[in-house]
Amino acid sequence: MRLKEFMKSSRLKPFDGIIIVLLIASSFLPLIIFGWNQLPENAVKQAVLRVDGKEIETFELVEGKKGTTYLYEDPDGDTNLIEIDGDRIRIKEASCGDQICVRRGWASKNGETIVCLPHKLVIEIIAVDGSETDDLVY
Incomplete structure (x- = not known):
């Protein structure tokens, strides 16, 4: 099944794909934030x-x-x-x-x-x- 056929049959709008990608990318945001707060390896x-x-x-x-x-x-x-x-x-x-x-x-x-x-x-x-x-x- 081609992408255009899938889009027509599943009733997805063109911007639905963008929203899905943004949601998946933002799900990794806590890992970035909490990983950034960790101490450097050489910290006392x-x-x-x-x-x-x-x-x-x-x-x-x-x-x-x-x-x-x-x-x-x-x-x-x-x-x-x-x-x-x-x-x-x-x-x-x-x-x-x-x-x-x-x-x-x-x-x-x-x-x-x-x-x-x-x-x-x-x-x-x-x-x-x-x-x-x-x-x-x-």
Whole structure:
């Protein structure tokens, strides 16, 4: 079937094709916008540990840095073992029942968070130069 025959049989107007192409092209706009907000690969990042909205510790995330662990224990005896490996961070072990924070895995990109709701613990990755993607209010 030729294009002209298709246009006549499907009742498409000439500008319908232009609209369809524009809609398909604009569907990629979020990828461009959110990709543009990402940090450059060599940017220095920090992971901020907050418990119940209060900043407890800050970890430098530098690629190639030796891996370390940090044990957070709250007054009730709840614990979270946090592992920092170069430019990424994760909760390795937690004494909470659901273990969602452990299954979350590694976080390494600007704006990513790891949350342990039973312990009211949040780890957020931010840029050192202040160019973070979201300003969260706690």
